Amino acid sequence: MHVIEAAQAGGPDVLQYLERPAPDPGPGQVLVRTEAIGVNFIDTYHRSGVYPMDFPLVPGQEGAGVVTAIGEGVTQVAEGDRVAWASSLTGSYAEQVLVDAAVALPVPDALDTPTAAALALQGMTAQMLVDGVVALEPGQTVLVTAGAGGVGLLLTQLAVAAGARVITTVSTAEKEELSRGAGAWAVIRYTELDDLTTELPARVRELTHGVGVDVAYDGVGKDTFDASLASVRTRGMLVLFGGASGQVPPFDLQRLNRAGSLFVTRPTLAHYIADPEELRFRAGSVFAAARTGALAVRIGARYPLADAAEAHRALEGRTTTGKVLLIP
Ligand SMILES: NC(=O)c1ccc[n+]([C@@H]2O[C@H](COP(=O)([O-])OP(=O)(O)OC[C@H]3O[C@@H](n4cnc5c(N)ncnc54)[C@H](OP(=O)(O)O)[C@@H]3O)[C@@H](O)[C@H]2O)c1
Numbered sequence: 334m335h336v337i338e339a340a341q342a343g344g345p346d347v348l349q350y351l352e353r354p355a356p357d358p359g360p361g362q363v364l365v366r367t368e369a370i371g372v373n374f375i376d377t378y379h380r381s382g383v384y385p386m387d388f389p390l391v392p393g394q395e396g397a398g399v400v401t402a403i404g405e406g407v408t409q410v411a412e413g414d415r416v417a418w419a420s421s422l423t424g425s426y427a428e429q430v431l432v433d434a435a436v437a438l439p440v441p442d443a444l445d446t447p448t449a450a451a452l453a454l455q456g457m458t459a460q461m462l463v464d465g466v467v468a469l470e471p472g473q474t475v476l477v478t479a480g481a482g483g484v485g486l487l488l489t490q491l492a493v494a495a496g497a498r499v500i501t502t503v504s505t506a507e508k509e510e511l512s513r514g515a516g517a518w519a520v521i522r523y524t525e526l527d528d529l530t531t532e533l534p535a536r537v538r539e540l541t542h543g544v545g546v547d548v549a550y551d552g553v554g555k556d557t558f559d560a561s562l563a564s565v566r567t568r569g570m571l572v573l574f575g576g577a578s579g580q581v582p583p584f585d586l587q588r589l590n591r592a593g594s595l596f597v598t599r600p601t602l603a604h605y606i607a608d609p610e611e612l613r614f615r616a617g618s619v620f621a622a623a624r625t626g627a628l629a630v631r632i633g634a635r636y637p638l639a640d641a642a643e644a645h646r647a648l649e650g651r652t653t654t655g656k657v658l659l660i661p
Contacts, residue, residue, distance in 0.1 A: 335661070337426035337641040339390045342382030345642040345649070348392070348426075355429045358404035362431050365416060369450035370425050371395030372636075372644050372657040373483070374552075374577055379423060380645065383580065386423070392641075393425030393659075394418075397440060397450035407434040415440040417616075419454035421603040426641055428661045435609060438616045443624045451630050451656035452487075454602065456619035457612075458574070459487035461605040462550055463495050465615075466572055466598060471496025473547040476537060476564050478557050479577060480517055481508035481654045483633075487619075488550060489515040490628055497547075500540060502533065502557070504651055511631070511654055529556065534563035541566070545593075548572060555579030567593035574600055631655030 334355045339347040358364045376392045378384045397417035400410055410416055416437040424430060440449040462484075463469045475492050479485045480501025492499050493516035501512045502523040509520045519540050526532040538545055545566035551557055554576030565571050573581060589595045606612040622628035633655035636644040640659075647653045 334428040335638060336391050336428070337393075337638060337659075339380055339388060339392065341388050342380065342386070344381070345645040347380060348642040348645065350639040350641070353427075356431050358402050358407075358431055360405040361407060361434055362404040363400045363407055363410055363416070363434050363437055364402040365396070365398040365418075365430050365432050365437075366401050367396045367398040367425070367428060367430055367661050369397050369447040370427075370638065370659040370661070371419070371450050371454055372641070372648060372659060373454050374575060374648060376426075377645055377649055378576075383576075391424045391426055393427075394420055394423060395450060395454040396425045396430060397446045397453065398430070400437070401429070403434070409434050410437050410439065415446055415449070417446075417449040417453045419457055419602070419606075426638065426659060428638070436612065438612075438620075441620055441624055444620055447632060447635075447658055447660075448623060448630050449620070450658060451632050452619050452623055453616070455483040455656065456487055456623070456628070456630075457606060457615040458484050458602050459491050460615045460619050461600065461602060462488055462572060462574060463491045463497075464618075465605045466600045467548055467570055469495040469497050469548070474498045474500065474541055476546045476549040476551075476561060477501045477517075478551045478553040478561065479503070480512035480515070480520065482552070482577075483653075483656045484552055484574075486511065486515045486631055486655050487628065489517055491622075494622075494627065500537060500546065502553075508654060515629070523557070530559045530563070533557070533560035537564040545569060550574060552576075553578045554581050562588070562592055562595065562597075565592070565595055568595070569593070570596040570598065572598055572600065632658055634658070635660050
């Protein structure tokens with residue numbers, strides 16, 4: 334079978350399309366023939382060395398496909414079933430992937446396989462952000478960075494569905510249109526601001542009559558963290574959920590009292606789906622929302638598996654919108 338493998342950490346060029354023997358499922362595992370593989374920003378952290386990993390590395394934590402073999406003791410799924418996954422293990426950039434049966438999510442009949450792959454990780458992340466990390470309430474106002482990104486489009490829709498007013502940031506006119514389509518109440522083109530750190534919070538406060546947002550969801554990290562913090566109302570919450578622009582440097586906790594007795598959290602999906610019941614609840618919730626049309630899933634780009642490096646270049650180059658998939 335073909336896989337994408339990196340021999341060492343580095344830029345997108347380290348991602349090589351290679352032949353490797355197909356694995357056999359061990360106890361509790363299933364072997365899946367992948368039909369669509371999700372590309373997520375975390376894959377770029379793994380590849381580049383931002384997060385220390387063992388190499389050689391087959392990146393990827395997400396995908397969907399058909400079960401072709403089951404290991405000893407597996408009863409939850411059978412050969413021929415369609416499943417999706419968003420596990421914290423890597424190895425999904427491959428034509429065949431071993432998945433723990435405990436985290437293999439049955440794909441509902443009404444959902445096509447690429448949509449299931451597109452939703453598993455970013456969908457459950459968006460779901461955890463509005464109904465886990467915080468429980469959004471009707472009438473609240475939130476800020477979402479990178480509103481036209483994979484998480485951003487889903488998070489905006491789920492926050493709107495929870496009754497919140499959503500202010501997003503985006504870099505281009507095309508992304509602004511997509512973000513408004515997802516339900517954003519106001520969109521700020523942060524790349525047009527001369528001084529992001531002062532002008533972004535000023536715009537947010539203009540929009541909120543000087544109060545600030547109840548929750549700032551920041552997945553951009555280094556470049557936006559200070560602006561997001563300054564956009565939050567007294568006793569509000571900053572949810573730092575990623576670092577697309579780089580990691581946020583060490584932080585003086587005294588800043589939280591000066592800024593208004595704020596809360597900051599740095600959640601990771603793995604901790605919000607570790608419990609099997611919670612995993613099924615979050616997956617079931619986003620799959621159901623997609624099936625009924627309550628949640629629109631935008632697949633912005635599909636690349637052949639062999640072109641994974643190109644997909645990483647596009648994601649890191651800010652040219653993608655919505656979900657990026659690799660198709661074996
Ligand atoms: N905590 C968790 O469990 C969890 C789970 C999933 C994802 N995440 C995080 O959520 C964030 C979004 O992930 P995603 O996969 O949905 O990616 P994405 O939002 O589709 O892509 C990243 C976006 O970030 C924006 N951005 C701003 N500055 C950037 C820079 N210097 N370089 C690259 N992008 C920049 C770009 O949008 P604009 O052009 O509009 O600025 C870009 O399109 C990432 O930080 C990721 O790590 C966290």
